Amino acid sequence: MSTLPTNSSPARRQRLYNLKARLISWGMIIFCTCVAALAVFCLFAIFGYIFYRGAEYLNWNFFFHSQASRRHPSAPSGAANSIVGTLIMVGLASIFGVPVGILCGIYLAEYSRDAWFSHLVRLVVDVLAGAPSILVGVLAYEIFVRRINLYHGFALRLMRAVKMVAPFVAKGDPSGWAGAMALAFIMCPIIARTTEEIIKLVPAHLREASLGLGASRTQTLFRVILPTARAGIITGIMLAIARIAGETAPLLFTAGGNNYLSTDPNKPMSALPFEVYKAYQSPPRPSWQHQTWACMLVLIVLILIFNLLVRFVSRNKMKVR
Amino acid sequence: MPNSIAEPPAPPSGAAAGTLPAPRRGLVLGKKADWTMHALALAGAAAMLLLLALLVGMIFSQSLPAIRRYGWGFLVSTHWNPVVGQDRYGVLQFVYGTFMSSFLGLLIAVPVSLGSAIMIVRIAPKWLSGTVSFLVELLAAVPSIAYGLWGALIMVPWLQNHGEPWLKAIGRHIKLIPVGHYRHHKIEWFPANLVHGGAYGADLLAGGLILALMITPIITAVTRDVLRAVPPDLEQGAYGLGATWWQATRVVLGYSSTGIYGAIILGFARAVGETMAIIMVIGNSDQIKLSLFASAQTMAGLLANEFTSTDHTIYRAAVFYVGLVLLMSTLIMNTLARLLVMRVTRRKAQASGGKRAGRNPPPSDGPPKTDLGPAEAYTA
Numbered sequence: 001m002s003t004l005p006t007n008s009s010p011a012r013r014q015r016l017y018n019l020k021a022r023l024i025s026w027g028m029i030i031f032c033t034c035v036a037a038l039a040v041f042c043l044f045a046i047f048g049y050i051f052y053r054g055a056e057y058l059n060w061n062f063f064f065h066s067q068a069s070r071r072h073p074s075a076p077s078g079a080a081n082s083i084v085g086t087l088i089m090v091g092l093a094s095i096f097g098v099p100v101g102i103l104c105g106i107y108l109a110e111y112s113r114d115a116w117f118s119h120l121v122r123l124v125v126d127v128l129a130g131a132p133s134i135l136v137g138v139l140a141y142e143i144f145v146r147r148i149n150l151y152h153g154f155a156l157r158l159m160r161a162v163k164m165v166a167p168f169v170a171k172g173d174p175s176g177w178a179g180a181m182a183l184a185f186i187m188c189p190i191i192a193r194t195t196e197e198i199i200k201l202v203p204a205h206l207r208e209a210s211l212g213l214g215a216s217r218t219q220t221l222f223r224v225i226l227p228t229a230r231a232g233i234i235t236g237i238m239l240a241i242a243r244i245a246g247e248t249a250p251l252l253f254t255a256g257g258n259n260y261l262s263t264d265p266n267k268p269m270s271a272l273p274f275e276v277y278k279a280y281q282s283p284p285r286p287s288w289q290h291q292t293w294a295c296m297l298v299l300i301v302l303i304l305i306f307n308l309l310v311r312f313v314s315r316n317k318m319k320v321r
Numbered sequence: 322m323p324n325s326i327a328e329p330p331a332p333p334s335g336a337a338a339g340t341l342p343a344p345r346r347g348l349v350l351g352k353k354a355d356w357t358m359h360a361l362a363l364a365g366a367a368a369m370l371l372l373l374a375l376l377v378g379m380i381f382s383q384s385l386p387a388i389r390r391y392g393w394g395f396l397v398s399t400h401w402n403p404v405v406g407q408d409r410y411g412v413l414q415f416v417y418g419t420f421m422s423s424f425l426g427l428l429i430a431v432p433v434s435l436g437s438a439i440m441i442v443r444i445a446p447k448w449l450s451g452t453v454s455f456l457v458e459l460l461a462a463v464p465s466i467a468y469g470l471w472g473a474l475i476m477v478p479w480l481q482n483h484g485e486p487w488l489k490a491i492g493r494h495i496k497l498i499p500v501g502h503y504r505h506h507k508i509e510w511f512p513a514n515l516v517h518g519g520a521y522g523a524d525l526l527a528g529g530l531i532l533a534l535m536i537t538p539i540i541t542a543v544t545r546d547v548l549r550a551v552p553p554d555l556e557q558g559a560y561g562l563g564a565t566w567w568q569a570t571r572v573v574l575g576y577s578s579t580g581i582y583g584a585i586i587l588g589f590a591r592a593v594g595e596t597m598a599i600i601m602v603i604g605n606s607d608q609i610k611l612s613l614f615a616s617a618q619t620m621a622g623l624l625a626n627e628f629t630s631t632d633h634t635i636y637r638a639a640v641f642y643v644g645l646v647l648l649m650s651t652l653i654m655n656t657l658a659r660l661l662v663m664r665v666t667r668r669k670a671q672a673s674g675g676k677r678a679g680r681n682p683p684p685s686d687g688p689p690k691t692d693l694g695p696a697e698a699y700t701a
Contacts, residue, residue: 021565021567021568022565024565024567025565025566025567025568027567028566028567028570029444029566029567031436032436032437032439032440032444033440033444034436035432035433035436035437035440036436036437036440036441036445036453038433039433039434039437039457039460039537039538039541040453040456040457042460042534042537043456043457043459043460046463046467046468046471046534047463049471049475050467050470050471099365100365100368100369101365102365103361103362103364103365103366103368104362104365104366104368104369105365106362106365107362107363107365107366108366110362111359111362111363120370121366121369121370123656123659124369124370124373125369126655126656126659127373127652127655127656128369128372128373128376130587130590130591130594130651130652130654130655131376131594131648131651131652131655132593132594132595132596132621132647132648132651133594133596134594134596134621134624134625135376135380135594135624135644135647135648136376138379138380138624138628138641138644139375139376139379139380141628142379142383143375143379185372188368188369188372189369192365192369216354216355217355217358218354218355218357218358221358239462242462243462245464246462246463246464246465246466246467247464248464248465248466248596248597249596249597249621249625252625252628252629253628253629273464273466273597276466276470277466277597280469280470280473280474280601289474292470296466296467296470299464299467300463300464300467303462303463303464304459304462307458307459307462311455
């Protein structure tokens with residue numbers, strides 16, 4: 001009677017509990033490994049398919065002919081117009097977005113004396129970084145394409161300032177400038193955020209040593225802090241460039257698209273992601289689909305190269321010299 | 322300029338420094354340069370404020386006619402009739418499409434990304450975790466149009482021909498909860514009514530799957546950083562009390578739950594604001610139909626599809642009103658997520674002196690991180 005093992009025996013319950021816990025533990029290990037494998041598999045499925053389809057249709061004509069250069073369907077056609085457009089618009093966006101972003105990052109990391117103001121700026125940067133890109137595209141459209149009279153002519157004055165750079169923007173037309181500015185709006189907060197984080201990682205003793213030697217704050221900034229943080233800031237810039245190179249939504253209304261090769265940002269311009277979307281929307285002709293896959297491949301390779309460069313640059317990121 | 326730093330001692334004069342190597346040539350940066358640099362940096366920060374003010378102000382002012390005419394009723398109306406003279410607008414079906422697809426995406430993405438993050442941080446050997454981290458980050462860098470294209474040309478046809486018929490064949494027999502009799506006095510059953518209707522491929526299910534693919538890398542990356550910031554004492558303590566691996570992991574997860582919620586909300590906000598991938602797969606029709614196989618439309622998708630075709634004032638204002646609703650919802654979610662993540666990482670930084678805080682390597686011999694920024698840290 002006393003040796004009869006029942007279900008309520010404490011030892012047996014303890015053994016069962018241990019067994020259950022160990023089984024659950026192994027089950028969770030297997031589950032986590034499986035889902036990680038699934039995520040990596042999805043990466044290879046998507047990348048692999050785009051590489052497979054894109055490489056099929058990629059040839060020299062793709063790089064050296066624009067879309068509208070063909071006279072009849074068998075003539076060579078390519079995406080030179082969108083490749084050039086992407087490069088120009090991303091370059092212009094960087095010219096405007098990088099300095100503003102870096103300055104804002106420097107402000108947040110170095111000059112933020114007022115607690116409430118720097119908290120406000122930080123919050124605003126975060127909110128901007130998370131705002132849907134289509135809305136940023138709408139903003140750029142309103143300012144640079146439609147040129148609404150916002151805040152009693154403020155935008156108009158802003159436009160006059162830009163007009164010094166781009167004197168021949170026709171009113172109401174999409175242009176490369178508008179697309180570039182939309183991309184710059186997206187770029188600024190990303191760069192500001194990374195710059196701030198990187199500058200905050202610069203060891204305080206470097207700063208103190210520089211100030212102690214009698215350097216002014218600006219000398220400290222330019223001779224000590226920025227050189228130390230340079231690799232990290234470059235990483236941030238390249239990540240931001242990789243991000244905006246793939247943006248489609250802000251270009252939908254602003255860049256306008258162009259079937260001809262154009263290097264003039266005052267005229268409508270095409271970009272690789274824009275071209276992919278346009279080709280996807282158009283009636284399913286084989287030549288268009290080939291174009292789509294090839295564009296996608298070139299875009300992804302461009303972004304991958306940038307990401308690998310980031311890896312390369314940031315490998316010895318915070319090396320203190 | 323308020324400069325509270327004690328005036329640094331004057332630099333040694335040229336005569337005294339005669340034996341020293343010649344100083345590096347460069348700009349002479351003095352007091353005036355200090356002031357200029359401060360002003361420039363302030364201008365950069367002000368530009369950000371201006372940008373957000375422009376964004377909010379522009380969208381709000383452009384949607385004013387619709388706000389005046391429809392008011393709060395816009396948020397609960399399901400009409401979308403942009404014909405001149407018959408204008409009636411409401412945003413509810415787009416809110417439904419946006420949040421339903423994002424919710425579906427989360428439902429799929431959260432287990433996968435939490436599992437992947439745990440695998441990266443707690444299971445994999447170092448070389449493997451580095452590789453998987455790198456691949457996940459690459460996946461996060463793929464532009465959304467690539468997901469959209471892949472989804473529209475590969476996933477949607479597959480869903481139409483294989484995935485959804487199969488799901489329907491199984492799902493329509495699973496009847497767990499009766500859901501009333503809203504049509505023909507017929508009782509519908511809960512999981513079975515979700516697979517109701519024709520399987521055309523471009524629908525909520527496809528949208529949810531694409532969003533899941535897109536937000537998995539983001540949630541994984543943030544969760545990985547949050548898990549890495551957990552002090553190792555917790556895990557070791559759990560093991561010391563005889564916990565199994567999963568029990569120790571649950572302790573770690575519980576400790577970092579705030580940051581994980583933040584990561585999830587961040588992914589959700591990204592899904593809500595997503596445009597290109599989702600308009601290519603979700604079918605773009607303004608209806609509310611409680612079925613995975615019903616096509617829908619999102620707020621961002623509506624902006625992309627109809628913004629350029631707005632031909633009269635009130636239509637245009639209504640489209641902007643949709644943009645305003647979208648902006649406000651992402652704004653609220655982003656702020657919430659940042660606050661949660663910030664709270665948890667700050668707590669970690671205080672607890673472990675900045676040890677392994679996040680993906681950026683910490684300063685090798687800097688002081689422990691405090692709430693003070695560097696500027697305050699060396700002026701205090």
